[in-house]
Amino acid sequence: MKSGKTSVFLNGFIKENPILVLILGTCPTLALSTQAINGIGMGLCVTLVLMGSNIMISALKRIIPDKVRIPCYIVIISTFVTLIQLLLQAYLPELNKSLGLYIPLIVVNCIILGRAEAFANKNSVFDSMLDGLGMGLSYTVTLTIMAAIRELLGAGTVFGYTVTANLITPMSIFILAPGGFFTYGCLIALMNKLTEGKAKEKRAADKCMGCAAAQLCSQAEEGGAE
Amino acid sequence: MKDMLMIIMAAVLANNYVLVRFLGICPFLGVSKKLDSAMGMSLAVVFVMVLATAATWPIQHLILDPLGIGYMQTTLFILVIAALVQMIEVFMKKSMPALHKSLGIYLPLITTNCAVLGVCVLNIDEGYSFVNSLLNSFGSGVGFLLAMFLFAGVRSKIETNEYPKPFQGVASTLVAASILSLSFMGFSGMIDNIFGGM
Numbered sequence: 001m002k003s004g005k006t007s008v009f010l011n012g013f014i015k016e017n018p019i020l021v022l023i024l025g026t027c028p029t030l031a032l033s034t035q036a037i038n039g040i041g042m043g044l045c046v047t048l049v050l051m052g053s054n055i056m057i058s059a060l061k062r063i064i065p066d067k068v069r070i071p072c073y074i075v076i077i078s079t080f081v082t083l084i085q086l087l088l089q090a091y092l093p094e095l096n097k098s099l100g101l102y103i104p105l106i107v108v109n110c111i112i113l114g115r116a117e118a119f120a121n122k123n124s125v126f127d128s129m130l131d132g133l134g135m136g137l138s139y140t141v142t143l144t145i146m147a148a149i150r151e152l153l154g155a156g157t158v159f160g161y162t163v164t165a166n167l168i169t170p171m172s173i174f175i176l177a178p179g180g181f182f183t184y185g186c187l188i189a190l191m192n193k194l195t196e197g198k199a200k201e202k203r204a205a206d207k208c209m210g211c212a213a214a215q216l217c218s219q220a221e222e223g224g225a226e
Numbered sequence: 227m228k229d230m231l232m233i234i235m236a237a238v239l240a241n242n243y244v245l246v247r248f249l250g251i252c253p254f255l256g257v258s259k260k261l262d263s264a265m266g267m268s269l270a271v272v273f274v275m276v277l278a279t280a281a282t283w284p285i286q287h288l289i290l291d292p293l294g295i296g297y298m299q300t301t302l303f304i305l306v307i308a309a310l311v312q313m314i315e316v317f318m319k320k321s322m323p324a325l326h327k328s329l330g331i332y333l334p335l336i337t338t339n340c341a342v343l344g345v346c347v348l349n350i351d352e353g354y355s356f357v358n359s360l361l362n363s364f365g366s367g368v369g370f371l372l373a374m375f376l377f378a379g380v381r382s383k384i385e386t387n388e389y390p391k392p393f394q395g396v397a398s399t400l401v402a403a404s405i406l407s408l409s410f411m412g413f414s415g416m417i418d419n420i421f422g423g424m
Contacts, residue, residue, distance in 0.1 A: 023255070023396055026248075026251040026252060026255065027248050027249055027250070027251045027252070027340050028248075030248040030251060031247070031248035071305070071308060074304055074305070074308065075301065075305070078300050078301040078304055078305075079301065081300055082297055082298070082300050082301060085297070085300070086297060101344060101347060101348060101351070104299070104300040104303075104343065104347050105249075105340045105343060105344055105347075107300055107304050107343065108304065108339070108340040108343055109340070110252060173408075176411065177245060177246050177248070177407045177410075177411065178404045178405070178407040178408040178411065179404070180248065180404075180407075181400050181401065181403040181404030181407055182400070182401055182404035184400050185393075185396075185397045185398070185399070185400030185401040185403075185404065186397070186401070188395075188396055188397040188400065189390075189392040189393045189397040190392070192391075192392040192393075192394075192395075192397065193392040196391075196392070
């Protein structure tokens with residue numbers, strides 16, 4: 001039993017890493033990984049929203065009618081996002097400013113809706129909380145690592161501390177848009193290399209499996225082919 | 227007039243939603259394999275973006291602001307957008323079956339597209355007037371279309387090439403997107419020079 005709970009928690013780190021394996025929530029990942037501190041801030045916001053919405057959805061899973069579940073989930077999620085937004089405005093106005101538009105956009109972040117669909121509406125409240133915590137923290141860790149890499153290469157600093165800025169001229173392209181796509185692509189490739197052979201079933205997850213809209217996407221893809 | 231032109235140009239090129247602002251990446255990666263589906267999706271996005279702005283701008287300025295409940299913005303906007311998309315779908319099915327056939331499958335996808343919510347929130351944050359908001363949304367939609375169009379072409383080339391195994395799939399797509407994004411960076415100075423110097 002104990003190991004079951006741990007695996008629910010640890011699942012998010014390697015096997016179902018939301019950023020590098022499930023490829024969820026790409027937009028804020030690319031946009032906010034310019035500074036390590038933003039990575040942590042955004043990651044923790046997502047973790048809180050994810051835990052809150054997972055607990056709530058799991059607790060209400062018998063009450064929410066199946067047909068209108070997506071709108072119900074969106075209302076629950078946006079409530080938590082608004083709470084976080086108000087808290088940030090009150091206590092961390094600096095962070096709120098640098099995360100900006102991407103705070104309200106957590107609502108449409110597919111990690112959260114994806115976990116609600118894939119996990120919270122089938123599992124117990126406690127498991128859903130663990131899943132939210134694990135997914136959220138792995139999102140935070142991955143986002144922070146990616147942001148640290150970009151910050152180091154692009155500005156020569158990590159968490160605002162100067163590391164290589166005096167030794168090598170920073171390649172500022174890395175904190176601009178193209179560097180974001182490039183770093184992300186390379187990290188995914190690295191992850192593929194490291195987990196190759198270990199997780200064969202992961203291949204199927206390559207195409208945004210965890211996203212709530214994945215099925216629609218592939219339908220649209222096929223629909224356009226005829 | 228100059229303002230309006232600048233808003234559109236900036237939204238299409240310099241602040242391209244996909245390649246510079248990173249909004250709507252999921253459909254950009256997910257539905258860009260074939261040109262027809264990429265175009266269908268983008269046209270639906272342009273359509274919904276403009277309509278969503280037409281719906282959310284009055285809500286913000288006539289309901290939320292006078293009542294002092296600006297904090298309901300996120301919740302209300304996403305619900306309005308979701309309802310709007312549903313309504314468009316029903317309406318299209320009834321009165322424009324031909325259009326529904328070509329765009330219908332993309333509509334439900336758009337509800338969870340962050341570019342649509344993003345453009346609505348940005349219009350409010352930037353303090354644009356109603357007309358300018360509509361122009362900005364239109365420009366952003368066209369920018370999305372342009373990025374999708376270019377990238378669908380790039381991807382059809384990528385798919386037929388061979389590259390190291392770890393890079394297969396999303397990784398190579400992202401690296402290609404990075405190069406496309408690089409070319410769009412060139413526009414950022416252009417807009418300032420054309421309109422700033424006038």
